[in-house]
Amino acid sequence: MQFLALGLEPMVFVPILRRPRLPGLAPNKFHETLKFDEPFCRSSVNAFGYAFGEDRKLNYLPLVGIAIGISLAMAIAWMIQRATNRSGWIDSIWAFTVGLAGAAAALASYGTFQRRLAIAVLVLIWSVRLGFHIAARMHGKDDDPRYRSLIDGWGSSAGWRLFVFLQIQAVAAVVLTVSVFVAASESGVFPGRLDMVAIALALLAIGGEALADYQLARFRGTVEARSQICEQGLWRYSRHPNYFFEWLFWCSLPVFALHGPAVIAASAAPILMYWLLVHVSGIPPLEDHMERSRGELFRELKRRVNSFFPGLPKGGAQK
Template structure:
């Protein structure tokens, strides 16, 4: 592995993330809608993958580089398109509205500190497996294809879970009802579980070189955020307040993260 080239890539990707976050912030401030950053989240990873792909030309294995770029871009573009369609015309997300109510100073420094700097830093750390995978000169075929298989399982959970939820919400007959069908009967968060598995698969692509093992921090951080911070924990607090006993019963019968058959006979 060319260590100098990898270090240059790490720096260039950091600049790319900063540019993505700065442009997103400028547009969001102009629109008065900070939740735009959610749409850009997945696309930012695709940008990092593209930057790493071009910088790693002549350094990493060609097939592995193309596979890493394709998997990251497909995941990021699909996620961005889904969130854009879901949020279009709905105004500011309640999470960001609540956050902005605590602003006691100038808006720009506040949103940098509370939204764009944290999300940019997380994006860069989570993307480390993608960056390292681009510079692996001799990937182990079993790890390469295992990574693709794990990614595919995660992508299926995330995409199918999102599609099932969107279809459920479009049906007027489901107004006021709780989604507990399909994958949502096996885990309360098929999309978050799938997201975690996707990044585990991308991590496997980097593991043909020992330095790739260090990039476990990427999927570990993504999973931590999804489970304990901005994903599952935050959503479940809101749903518990909103739906009370109905949601408590759903929690009792349905796994919180890892899929399993729903418990039967749970009140």
């Protein structure tokens, strides 16, 4: 038995078992007797960056470069905001950054090439659609109300606090990128059943979010938008259907990795996105703004319509 040190703190040693030679049993026959167990061992060790039975270590160096690039991109977003006093481009820059970083991570992974390519394409489609949607929505506007509220609340310390806030967003982007990298590391035959389910889920999420964004944009162009709140289409069943489908997209990553231990790391993306959207930077500041601008009308909507997960409205939707 040998012990292999992983690059973790504190130091962790993983036992690597060498195949014994049993009397009267050829090595290939012994391999066949263990074939029910070895794939799991190989996948388990690969999840930490090692290939079973080989002296090959998974190269995480591309992820380091990608993480540095993400941090620099968000630093550029900060400089743009400070130079122009406009925060509307921040989320668009973040979406494009995650897309490029995720695609690079998928292609740099070590799974089946077709799977890596499929995941890279899906992440790019998500990124391009969301990035251009945010850019179009903010065109001609000075500020995103969520960022303006934060900046006003920070007062004289807004400069450095915004920089730290955007670097925290960079960390979140790195977590998403690592999840993409791990999901793309599966080396089974592509496309398998789980691959097809994952691709369908990702496309459904992208389409659902695009539809929700379109329905909201169409409502904002009507006279009713001046005094009412959108309850048309998907907005009848959730106060934030766009956020729901955004989260659903990242749920496709653990499905790609569902047949191996990599599913644990791939699940970090939907867990993180749910926490951010529902508890941190998504729903809370947006609904605070809605309560200030719509008052009792929005509070009445909150009593009838689910916040995140779609469901039938209580007592019927507003006509």
